[in-house]
Amino acid sequence: MSTRRIKKVAVIGSGIMGSGIACHFANIGVDVLLLDIVPRELNATEQAKGLTLQDKVVRNRMVNDSLSAALKSKPSPIYHQKFASRITTGNLEDDISKVKDVDWIIEVVVERLDIKQQVFENLEKHRTPGTLITSNTSGIPIKFMSKGRSEDFQKHFCGTHFFNPARYLKLFEIIPGPETSQEVLDFLNSYGEQFLGKTSVVAKDTPAFIGNRVGIFSIMSLFHTVKDMDLTIEEVDKLTGPVIGRPKSATFRTVDVVGLDTLVHVANGLYENVPSDERHELFKLPDFISTMMENKWLGSKTKQGFYKVERHKDGSKDILSLDLDTLEYRANKKANFATLELTKTIDKVVDRFKVLISGKDRAGEFYRKNFAALFAYVSHRIPEITNELYKIDDAMKAGFGWQHGPFQIWDAIGVEKGLELIKAEGLEPAAWINDMLAAGISSFYAVKDGASYFYDIPTKKLEKVPGQDAFIILDNIRKSKEVFKNSGVVIEDLGDGILNCEFQSKMNTIGGDVLNGINKAIDLAEKDFQGLVVGNQGANFSVGANIGMIFMMAVEQEYDELNMAIKYFQDTMMRMRYSAIPTISAPHGMTLGGGCELSLHADKVVAAAETYMGLVEFGVGVIPGGGGSKEMTLRAQDTFKKGDVELNTLQEYFLSIGMAKVSTSAYEAFDIGVLQHGKDIVVVNKDRQIATAKAHAKLMAEAGYTQPIKRTDIKVLGKQALGMFLVGTDSMEASHYISEHDQKIANKLAYVMAGGDLSEPTLVNEQYLLDLEREAFLSLCTERKTLERIQHMLKTGKPLRN
Numbered sequence: 001m002s003t004r005r006i007k008k009v010a011v012i013g014s015g016i017m018g019s020g021i022a023c024h025f026a027n028i029g030v031d032v033l034l035l036d037i038v039p040r041e042l043n044a045t046e047q048a049k050g051l052t053l054q055d056k057v058v059r060n061r062m063v064n065d066s067l068s069a070a071l072k073s074k075p076s077p078i079y080h081q082k083f084a085s086r087i088t089t090g091n092l093e094d095d096i097s098k099v100k101d102v103d104w105i106i107e108v109v110v111e112r113l114d115i116k117q118q119v120f121e122n123l124e125k126h127r128t129p130g131t132l133i134t135s136n137t138s139g140i141p142i143k144f145m146s147k148g149r150s151e152d153f154q155k156h157f158c159g160t161h162f163f164n165p166a167r168y169l170k171l172f173e174i175i176p177g178p179e180t181s182q183e184v185l186d187f188l189n190s191y192g193e194q195f196l197g198k199t200s201v202v203a204k205d206t207p208a209f210i211g212n213r214v215g216i217f218s219i220m221s222l223f224h225t226v227k228d229m230d231l232t233i234e235e236v237d238k239l240t241g242p243v244i245g246r247p248k249s250a251t252f253r254t255v256d257v258v259g260l261d262t263l264v265h266v267a268n269g270l271y272e273n274v275p276s277d278e279r280h281e282l283f284k285l286p287d288f289i290s291t292m293m294e295n296k297w298l299g300s301k302t303k304q305g306f307y308k309v310e311r312h313k314d315g316s317k318d319i320l321s322l323d324l325d326t327l328e329y330r331a332n333k334k335a336n337f338a339t340l341e342l343t344k345t346i347d348k349v350v351d352r353f354k355v356l357i358s359g360k361d362r363a364g365e366f367y368r369k370n371f372a373a374l375f376a377y378v379s380h381r382i383p384e385i386t387n388e389l390y391k392i393d394d395a396m397k398a399g400f401g402w403q404h405g406p407f408q409i410w411d412a413i414g415v416e417k418g419l420e421l422i423k424a425e426g427l428e429p430a431a432w433i434n435d436m437l438a439a440g441i442s443s444f445y446a447v448k449d450g451a452s453y454f455y456d457i458p459t460k461k462l463e464k465v466p467g468q469d470a471f472i473i474l475d476n477i478r479k480s481k482e483v484f485k486n487s488g489v490v491i492e493d494l495g496d497g498i499l500n501c502e503f504q505s506k507m508n509t510i511g512g513d514v515l516n517g518i519n520k521a522i523d524l525a526e527k528d529f530q531g532l533v534v535g536n537q538g539a540n541f542s543v544g545a546n547i548g549m550i551f552m553m554a555v556e557q558e559y560d561e562l563n564m565a566i567k568y569f570q571d572t573m574m575r576m577r578y579s580a581i582p583t584i585s586a587p588h589g590m591t592l593g594g595g596c597e598l599s600l601h602a603d604k605v606v607a608a609a610e611t612y613m614g615l616v617e618f619g620v621g622v623i624p625g626g627g628g629s630k631e632m633t634l635r636a637q638d639t640f641k642k643g644d645v646e647l648n649t650l651q652e653y654f655l656s657i658g659m660a661k662v663s664t665s666a667y668e669a670f671d672i673g674v675l676q677h678g679k680d681i682v683v684v685n686k687d688r689q690i691a692t693a694k695a696h697a698k699l700m701a702e703a704g705y706t707q708p709i710k711r712t713d714i715k716v717l718g719k720q721a722l723g724m725f726l727v728g729t730d731s732m733e734a735s736h737y738i739s740e741h742d743q744k745i746a747n748k749l750a751y752v753m754a755g756g757d758l759s760e761p762t763l764v765n766e767q768y769l770l771d772l773e774r775e776a777f778l779s780l781c782t783e784r785k786t787l788e789r790i791q792h793m794l795k796t797g798k799p800l801r802n
Contacts, residue, residue, distance in 0.1 A: 002187045004132075006030060006195070010102040012092070012119060014063040017136060018108035019070035020166035023077035026086040027167065027609070028195055028684055033098055036063035038091045056094075063089045077167050079609060079665040092119075097126045104132040106160065111137060111265070116145055124153055132184065134160040139208045139269050142177040154179035160188060161209060163399045164258075168610070171399030172198035173209050193467065197609065197684035199398035206385045207273040208266055211399035213385055214378060214392060214406070216266050220282050221373050222251055226324065227286060229366060233306050233321055238335035239366055244356070245349035245403025252306035256299035260292055278380055279373075288324050297322075304329075337363035347506065349403050353412045357421065371409065372421035378406045379430035382457060389444055390454040390465050407444040415442055432457045450477045472690040474502055474537050484520055488513025491521045497530035497701065498694045508538055510594040510626075511546035512565070515572045518598075525581045531697030531705075532579075534598060535586030535690050541611070544593025545569065547620055551790045554781040563778055566625050569594065570770050573627040576601040580707045582700035586693040588686050592616045592662065596674055597626040603700065605680035606693040607666040613674050614662035619799030621741065621786030623749045624657060625777030630769035632657060633753045635673055637715045650721055654753055658746050660799075712765040716755020725750030741785040748776040 008031040011022045022034045038059045042051065051058050070077050071084055078084060090098065099105055105127060109119055116135060127133060129152045135145055142159045149157065159175030172192040176185055185202060192200035203209040208216060226236050233252045241250035255263055264285060271283040285293075292298075292305070299305030308320045308329050320329040339359030343352040356367045378392050386392060393405020410418045415437065422429050436444075439460045446453045446462050452473065456463040477492055483499065484491040488511060492500045501521035505514055518534065525532040535541075553562040576583045576598060585599040588608035596613050599605050607613070615624045615632070623629050636653040640646050655661070656672045663669035666682040681696075683689045726747060733743040751757070752772045755764055780786050793799060 002183060002190070004103070004187050006103045006191065008033065008102045009104045009106060010035065010099045011106050011108060012036075012123070013108035013110075014066035014089075015108065016066075016070065017162070017164050017166070019067050020077045020164060021106060021108060021136065021162050022067070022087050023070060023084070024162075024166040024196065026083045027079045028197075030086065032087040033090065033095070033102060034063055034067060034087055035090050035092050035095055036066065038062075038093050059091050059094060060089055063091060075165070075168065076664060077165055079167075080667040080671075083667075092122070096122060099123060099126050099131075100128050102131065104134070106134050106136060108136045111140060113140055113144055116140065117147070120145065120149060120153075124149060127153070131156065132188070133157050134188075136160060136162055138212060139266060141207075142175050142205045146177050146179070151179070155181045156184055158184060158188070159205075159209075160192075161203075161211075163211065169399055169401070170197070170199045170397075171211050171395055172196060172200045173211060173395070173399075174200060174202045175205050175209055176202070177205070189467075193685060194470075194688075195684070197686070199394050199687075201386075201391050201395050201398075203391070203395075204385055207270055210385050210392060211395040212266050213270070213381065214396060215400050216263065216270060217279065217282065217377055218374060219251060219255065219263065220267055221279075221370070221377075223286050223289060224282060225366065225369055225373075227288070229362065229369075231362070231366070232333055232335065233324065234333050235335040235337075235362075236366075238340070239337070239363060240370075243340055243343060243349075243352065244409075247401040256305040256307055258299070259301055260289070260298045260305055264289065264293060279377055288327060291327055292322075337361055339363035339367075350408070350412045353409055354414075354417075357413060357417070368421050369425060371413065371418070372425040372427060374406050375410050375418045376422045376425075376427040376429050379433050382430065382432070387458070388454065388456070390452075411443045411445055415444070435460060447476045450480065452476060470691060471687045472500075472694065474500070474690065478502075483524060484517070486513050486517055486520075488515075489517025489521070491517065491524065493529075494533065494690070494694045496694070496698050498533060498697045499525050499529050499531070500533045500535055500690065500694070502536045503538070503542060504536075505546075508536060508540060508542040508595070509544065509546045510542055510569070510598070511549055512568075515568055518572050519575060522575050522579045522581070522583070526579060529581065530701035531582045531584070533584045533586055533690065533693040533697055534576075534602065535584075535606075535693055537686075537690070538589075540589035540595075541587040541591040542593075542595025542598070543590050544595055544616070545626065547790055548794055550781065551787065551794060554787055554790070559778060559782075562781060563774065566774050566777055569597075569626040570774065573597055573601040574766070574770075577603075578708055578710060582697050582705045584693045584697045584700075586689050587611050587613060587666075588689060593624070593628075594626050597624060597628040597631070600631045600674060601627060603705075604696055605675055606689060606696055607669065607675060607680060607682050608686040608689050609666050609682050609684045610686065611666040611669060612662055612664060613666070613669045614660065614672065615657045615674070616660045616662060616799075618658060618660045618742075618745055619789070620793050621745060621783065621789035622777055622780045623745060623752065623773065625773055627770060627773070629657065629749060629752045629773040629776075630766055632673060633716065633755070633769055634711065634714050634766065635676070636753070640715060646717060647721060647724055650717065650753060651724070654725065654749065657749060710766065712763065714764050714766065714769065715761055716753075716758065716764055716769075717761050718755055718758030720754075720761065722750055722754035722757055725754065741783070744783070745780060748780060752776050 009025050010033040011018050012035050014034050014036040022032045025032050039061055046058055107119055137159055146154045146157045158177050158180040161173035163169035163171045174188050189200045192198040237250035237252050240246055241248055267283050296302050297304050306322050310318045310320055319332055321332050323330050338361050342355050346352045389407050393407050396402045396405045436455055444455050452465045453462040454465050481492045483493050488505050490502045490504055494500050499521055521532055583602045585602035585605045587599050588611050591611055591613040593616050596615050615628045617624045632653040636650045639649045653673055661672045669675040683692050729743045729746045732738045
């Protein structure tokens with residue numbers, strides 16, 4: 001076990017990538033020194049101020065401007081703006097000597113070997129022996145970079161390829177140089193996973209490494225297919241987006257965001273450097289790409305690429321698409337395929353692939369061609385770019401946002417069927433595929449005893465995927481460890497006396513079956529176990545309550561049933577709070593409305609860093625009705641005890657709900673009061689989240705968890721607070737800042753959070769506030785405008801403002 005510690009890093013180069021890497025190290029609490037070059041001439045602003053090239057503000061202009069631009073960008077590279085204070089800026093002339101005090105130097109300068117070698121020569125003059133030094137190159141051979149450097153430098157040097165944006169994309173490729181020590185590789189592999197929250201993949205020193213080699217092949221293959229099949233860019237983006245578990249930006253929108261020039265740079269590098277690649281000619285740029293490069297149609301950075309936004313004088317805008325035949329922009333065309341319609345009822349992406357390749361239309365033909373090319377290509381990349389097939393899948397999932405890697409997709413289709421597709425396209429798989437089948441192994445992966453195994457080519461056996469001992473993978477244990485199941489949840493035994501309640505509803509919405517499942521999980525845990533985790537590994541923790549169910553009850557005016565449903569929700573949340581066993585919520589991704597309310601009532605929250613959490617009920621015309629309004633009132637009064645001005649504190653919590661605030665990270669969730677300092681924690685690597693939540697549940701149980709006593713000491717301010725709120729909402733409505741209906745919702749919330757129109761501050765219990773909350777929620781469900789908002793949300797997925 002390495003005793004190496006990373007307390008401070010130096011990032012050399014402050015461009016988009018360098019600033020992003022610096023911000024992500026700041027995210028995890030590391031002290032960062034960010035350095036860049038000194039400008040060679042003054043800009044107009046500096047000249048006007050009478051500054052000289054010797055002034056510090058000028059000498060640090062490049063690094064400070066780059067970091068400032070990064071911190072203002074959206075999505076933000078940093079979990080919380082206050083974390084930027086962990087970054088110190090400087091320049092490569094005045095401050096390079098400071099690298100002697102860091103534990104890791106990361107070079108992120110321009111992709112030119114001569115410049116990188118010059119930077120390394122200067123760094124070695126100041127670097128302390130034993131310090132890690134790595135290059136964030138996307139393709140320059142590592143073996144050339146450290147040439148001529150000292151033995152200690154070469155021993156501690158390798159490539160560490162972060163993907164952009166560094167905060168959001170999980171792939172962390174580690175590429176050894178000729179002399180890199182095994183200790184360094186092992187340390188970086190572990191550090192990337194445990195501290196940076198990455199999927200660490202040790203790659204071979206081959207052109208574009210793993211992620212970009214396969215990713216650029218996939219995109220270039222599509223560029224040729226789109227012409228061969230006479231498809232539009234809209235059709236390709238429809239076929240290569242969420243329907244197959246890829247990002248919404250799919251193919252052409254992704255290229256626009258990344259920049260066509262970036263893609264072309266890597267593709268040209270591959271064309272020049274992999275002459276023996278069996279698909280070498282595929283990396284040659286199609287004519288339409290060459291024309292776009294000449295026209296500087298590079299994507300978002302040049303305001304036009306495959307798509308172009310046309311803005312009109314009235315403020316409206318149209319998104320135009322590039323016609324690849326005429327190379328002129330035209331109105332967007334809707335893409336429709338009968339094959340895609342067949343997958344609408346198939347929730348799990350992995351179950352769609354067999355349907356997609358069986359399609360009788362052009363979509364089916366596209367998928368057969370696309371997957372055949374991909375399967376054949378990745379089979380031939382072993383052992384060239386890696387010895388283990390799972391690393392290719394890991395790289396594509398973590399670096400390109402694919403839900404399933406190539407070999408996982410092939411497994412889903414069937415290995416034999418995949419071979420049929422390959423041969424139908426006139427391609428050949430690598431010989432090891434047939435060897436695997438001859439050895440009696442019919443899939444690339446298997447699950448045994450809750451662990452993932454992969455086909456190891458040299459031994460011709462299934463071997464355990466390394467590094468998974470720190471994780472609990474619910475897909476692997478669901479069948480063998482299932483304790484209870486209904487249409488809404490699966491309850492699994494995590495071992496050591498801890499249960500997990502996993503939502504299985506669409507988008508993990510919370511309806512009757514989910515509430516039944518939560519209650520069943522608490523019943524089981526109280527009877528035969530020691531603790532409960534509520535967590536899942538879907539795309540999002542929960543988008544909230546099932547508003548479709550609420551809408552139907554409200555439209556049918558079934559108010560007694562709706563009242564009972566809301567009370568059942570509230571009662572379930574209170575069971576989370578007042579059960580005999582510790583309850584842990586493990587939110588990640590979207591944790592909205594009812595999903596947030598559940599977390600508010602858990603004994604502890606173990607949140608993934610990328611958790612977007614908030615009470616958003618205002619957007620559909622109601623207030624939080626599952627205990628959220630009550631809980632924010634309770635939390636505000638708990639802050640009263642610390643001596644804050646009571647009305648101001650209550651107003652802050654009121655605004656968190658009234659403005660439907662949603663955190664852009666788990667760390668921001670502390671600011672809006674939905675996470676609590678000293679109680680809740682944040683996990684950077686989401687893969688570790690369930691295991692960490694289990695550990696905390698076990699720890700709390702073993703420490704002697706006692707069922708909490710129900711609260712009867714909640715101080716509400718009555719008319720004093722209610723008056724303040726009503727004056728505020730009157731003023732906002734009068735100035736047209738909010739609508740009349742918004743005011744009505746806000747006034748209902750004000751009544752709840754004030755504790756009603758009590759004549760003086762009073763101590764009440766939670767049930768008192770829950771009853772007020774439920775009454776307010778139900779009364780808003782009788783409003784026509786509320787029903788319009790709910791209907792709009794159900795149709796579009798977006799809130800409607802009246």
